[in-house]
Amino acid sequence: MNLDKIVALCKRRGFVYQSSDIYGGLNGVYDFGPLGTLLKQNIRKVWVQSLKKTDKEIVFFEGSILGSYDVWKASGHADHFNDPMVDCLNCKKRYRADEINLEKPCTHCGKKDWTRARQFNMMFKTNLGAAADEASIAYLRPETAQSIFINFKNVISTTRVHIPFGIAQIGKAFRNEITPKQFLFRMREFEQMELEWFCKKENADTYFDYWVNEREKFYDAIGIKKENIRLKDHDKNELAHYSNQTTDIEYHFPFGWKELEGVADRGNFDLTQHSSHSGKELSVYDDETKKSYIPNVVECSVGVDRMFLMVLFDAYTQDTIDGEQRVVLKISPKLAPIKAAFLPLTKKLSDEFLPIYKKIKTQTGFDMQFDVSGSIGKRYRRQDEIGTPVCFTYDFDSQKDGKVTARSRDTTKQERVDIDQLETYLKNIIQ
Numbered sequence: 001m002n003l004d005k006i007v008a009l010c011k012r013r014g015f016v017y018q019s020s021d022i023y024g025g026l027n028g029v030y031d032f033g034p035l036g037t038l039l040k041q042n043i044r045k046v047w048v049q050s051l052k053k054t055d056k057e058i059v060f061f062e063g064s065i066l067g068s069y070d071v072w073k074a075s076g077h078a079d080h081f082n083d084p085m086v087d088c089l090n091c092k093k094r095y096r097a098d099e100i101n102l103e104k105p106c107t108h109c110g111k112k113d114w115t116r117a118r119q120f121n122m123m124f125k126t127n128l129g130a131a132a133d134e135a136s137i138a139y140l141r142p143e144t145a146q147s148i149f150i151n152f153k154n155v156i157s158t159t160r161v162h163i164p165f166g167i168a169q170i171g172k173a174f175r176n177e178i179t180p181k182q183f184l185f186r187m188r189e190f191e192q193m194e195l196e197w198f199c200k201k202e203n204a205d206t207y208f209d210y211w212v213n214e215r216e217k218f219y220d221a222i223g224i225k226k227e228n229i230r231l232k233d234h235d236k237n238e239l240a241h242y243s244n245q246t247t248d249i250e251y252h253f254p255f256g257w258k259e260l261e262g263v264a265d266r267g268n269f270d271l272t273q274h275s276s277h278s279g280k281e282l283s284v285y286d287d288e289t290k291k292s293y294i295p296n297v298v299e300c301s302v303g304v305d306r307m308f309l310m311v312l313f314d315a316y317t318q319d320t321i322d323g324e325q326r327v328v329l330k331i332s333p334k335l336a337p338i339k340a341a342f343l344p345l346t347k348k349l350s351d352e353f354l355p356i357y358k359k360i361k362t363q364t365g366f367d368m369q370f371d372v373s374g375s376i377g378k379r380y381r382r383q384d385e386i387g388t389p390v391c392f393t394y395d396f397d398s399q400k401d402g403k404v405t406a407r408s409r410d411t412t413k414q415e416r417v418d419i420d421q422l423e424t425y426l427k428n429i430i431q
């Protein structure tokens with residue numbers, strides 16, 4: 001299994017396209033095609049559901065992408081969100097200094113002629129309005145979390161939430177990565193799903209363990225192979241500038257064990273910083289102690305696109321059925337972009353099967369496909385490759401017995417199902 005196979009599948013079947021493709025492409029930026037869009041929607045949906053299905057109080061939020069310099073100064077990103085960068089003076093190729101051996105020559109041109117390492121801030125800068133002066137500078141957010149922190153007071157004063165509670169957000173983030181790589185793994189424009197859990201300091205450790213555990217359970221629930229997931233605690237020298245402790249949930253990608261999601265104890269760093277920089281009170285009143293305090297935050301943060309890539313790796317399978325090789329995405333039915341395919345055995349049977357397909361589609365609202373082109377074997381393979389859990393085939397017997405053949409993606413086993421029962425049959429698979 002390698003990355004090239006996933007990239008090729010994504011392009012071939014319309015999951016992902018290089019951004020600005022017809023103009024030569026934009027490095028580290030991608031567009032999502034029809035199937036990729038459905039997969040992303042399903043990933044967001046299962047994440048939201050996993051939070052809604054806890055007994056915890058969590059509200060959802062959507063912050064702006066643009067933020068003022070003040071926000072990023074207070075958060076520490078203006079000063080600390082840097083990667084070390086070096087250039088090869090001979091071929092002008094640029095590298096992250098911590099990812100190469102500067103004692104060795106450039107892997108691109110073979111010469112050893114490095115610039116000194118400089119700190120490169122990864123935030124994208126822009127100007128608001130026509131005046132390109134200091135006052136108009138704004139930044140595209142490098143994480144969604146800060147918009148939650150700066151709205152903390154707004155949320156508690158306009159809703160009925162009480163500590164402990166969470167604010168969750170899904171949204172775009174931007175990082176001017178020096179070397180975007182491994183397809184969707186390290187991008188310049190990506191999407192995050194973040195939960196900021198506000199609690200009392202004395203409960204932060206308990207909630208940290210709770211959320212690490214919840215997030216591990218989440219991957220199990222969406223069918224990710226247990227052996228491909230592990231936890232890794234950060235050493236003190238690996239911690240981000242805001243973190244007291246971090247545990248990464250790592251996935252065993254073909255290019256090694258890598259961070260999929262980070263769970264971090266951010267202490268009360270962010271709210272304290274924003275309170276002192278803005279001069280606004282961001283503490284809450286404790287009815288028990290009759291004192292005000294700034295709550296601690298436990299954060300769970302994962303990229304939609306990185307999860308997308310992980311799901312494809314985990315599901316990608318090659319097997320041999322009746323002597324014929326096939327590629328099959330053994331993806332959880334909850335995540336599958338297309339839930340079922342309706343395949344009339346011959347074109348002649350389309351007129352009878354199409355109304356049945358339309359009826360079930362309108363009844364369930366599921367994304368499904370009706371496909372008449374090619375042999376039935378080819379049509380099964382096409383659906384296997386995009387992870388469709390079940391195919392229904394309408395044949396000449398269907399006219400007589402009111403049944404279709406249901407063929408399972410994973411086992412390729414077939415069974416006859418009453419057309420009247422199709423909706424229930426499908427719902428049972430997708431649960």
Ligand code: GAP
Pocket residue numbers: 142143144145175177184185186187188190192194259260261262299301302303304305306307
């Ligand atoms: N608010 C905390 C935060 O942003 P992070 O570890 O920098 O922490 C969290 O990012 C998650 O966002 C990562 O675990 C990863 O899933 C995703 N992510 C970060 N940088 C990314 C990039 N350049 N491309 C794709 N996903 C990225």
